[in-house]
Amino acid sequence: MxxxxxxxxxxxxxxxxxxxxxxxxxxxxxxxxxxxxxxxxxxxxxxxxxxxxxxxxxxxxxxxxxxxxxxxxxxxxxxxxxxxxxxxxxxxxxxxxxxxxxxxxxxxQFDVAERGFSFRHAGPLDMRMNPDAGEPLSVWLHRASHGEIASVIKRYGEEPMAGRIAAAILEARAQAPIADTAQLAAIVAGAIPAKVQAGKRIHPATRTFQAFRLHINDxxxxxxxxxxxxxxxxxxxxxxxxxxxxxxxxxxxxxxxxxxxxxxxxxxxxxxxxxxxxxxxxxxxxxxxxxxxxxxxxxxxxxxxxxxxxxxxxxx
Known part of the structure; x- marks a missing residue:
């Protein structure tokens, strides 16, 4: 590519x-x-x-x-x-x-789907700056508790809907592993009420993806x-x-x-x-x-x- x-x-x-x-x-x-x-x-x-x-x-x-x-x-x-x-x-x-x-x-890095940074292109749940070190987002997201996920989204994304988003991720995870960044972005967007999204210029998953990237890479x-x-x-x-x-x-x-x-x-x-x-x-x-x-x-x-x-x- x-x-x-x-x-x-x-x-x-x-x-x-x-x-x-x-x-x-x-x-x-x-x-x-x-x-x-x-x-x-x-x-x-x-x-x-x-x-x-x-x-x-x-x-x-x-x-x-x-x-x-x-x-x-x-x-x-x-x-x-x-x-x-x-x-x-x-x-x-x-x-x-x-x-x-x-x-x-x-x-x-944003534009190449394989790196897993973008919510606009379906790619693996990775987000590591250095793919040879650390753990990808998929591993952390599979084991993290509701509180841990919500805390990361709120702290690093300053996202007011952090609790709702974390709950939606856990609900989706319980049914099957989250497949890729496109599915994760859809889960995040679905957790945010339409009236909250109305009039916003940024994608509803922007803050959450930022938070996960900051966390995975410290x-x-x-x-x-x-x-x-x-x-x-x-x-x-x-x-x-x-x-x-x-x-x-x-x-x-x-x-x-x-x-x-x-x-x-x-x-x-x-x-x-x-x-x-x-x-x-x-x-x-x-x-x-x-x-x-x-x-x-x-x-x-x-x-x-x-x-x-x-x-x-x-x-x-």
Whole structure:
């Protein structure tokens, strides 16, 4: 099945936010199909270097093709949760001049039914970013209790109908194993009253599928570990740019940057306020009208940028 074309989101804004130097060392923590990586390489000189991360084997295929024709590029098949350890193994701790995260699922993963991310195409109940590790959604969904399913849908999907959806899944599961993503989407849609769905522009299964994907891949936990690791890898004045696609991600990024850029007074009386370990750069950036016309998937994207100072990480 042919791969869908992937358009990198907030490309120009990301390049500007990273304040690229031709001889710098940069990290694309979410290679995907390489849109951001290729644009970064185009602005680096002969002594520049780019390291890219991705745990998706399909992304690895595209990355290895790029590595074969550009010796400035290094690919690491890994989750960005292991960012600090992998960069240390390359001898680049505290030497990274810019670090880019483009969170979420790439367009080809959504559009290729076999990956099991989409409710619009019938595919296996998988949803793993790395199909070589962890358990697919089908395994978890077969054993999870009503409370567990409802909790995941409510916590990661912010879905008010979480209890009803979980009950509908258990009822369907009791009759026969849920076959594929299309059947799961139909079960979810059937659990939400028509009056609740009326006037909504998004598919009724959107929040539930998001919740299951975040849970199966521990995406928020991985993001927390990656942001923490950013302190170890970034050089002083190194830039961190994070593109998020929903509020759960963006709130985490915002809290992380604010906690390090505006440290709170320690609970010990008269103790000095720690020096800021990050400096916020500009305001959050969203796609402009031109980009939204060309790429509808940019509509929910928001990017935050911060710069590393020489101060140590603030203990929160």
């Amino acid at each position: 042919p791969q869908a074309e992937h358009q990198p989101v907030l490309l120009d804004a990301a390049l500007a936010g990273l304040a690229l130097r031709a001889d710098g060392v940069y990290v694309d923590a979410t290679f995907g199909r390489g849109g951001h990586s290729r644009a970064l390489l185009a602005q680096l000189g002969e002594s520049g270097r780019l390291i890219a991360f991705d745990q998706d084997p399909d992304a690895q295929v595209h990355a290895e093709r790029l590595a074969a024709i550009d010796e400035r590029f290094t690919f690491v098949r890994s989750s960005f949760a292991e960012l600090a350890e992998r960069i240390d193994a390359l001898g680049l701790t505290a030497r990274i001049d810019g670090l880019l995260f483009d969170l979420g699922v790439s367009s080809p 995406e928020l936990g991985a993001l927390d570990r990656a942001l923490d690791g950013a302190f170890d890898v970034l050089a002083p004045r190194g830039r961190l740019a994070v593109i998020s696609f929903h509020s759960l991600e963006d709130r985490r990024v915002k809290r992380f940057i604010r906690a390090q850029a505006k440290p709170a007074q320690p609970p010990v009386p008269m103790a000095p306020v720690p020096a800021a370990a990050l400096r916020e750069i500009g305001k959050p950036v969203r796609a402009d009208a031109h980009e939204l016309t060309a790429n509808a998937r940019a509509r929910s994207a928001i990017m935050r940028v911060a710069e590393r100072t020489e101060a140590p990480k603030v203990t929160v």
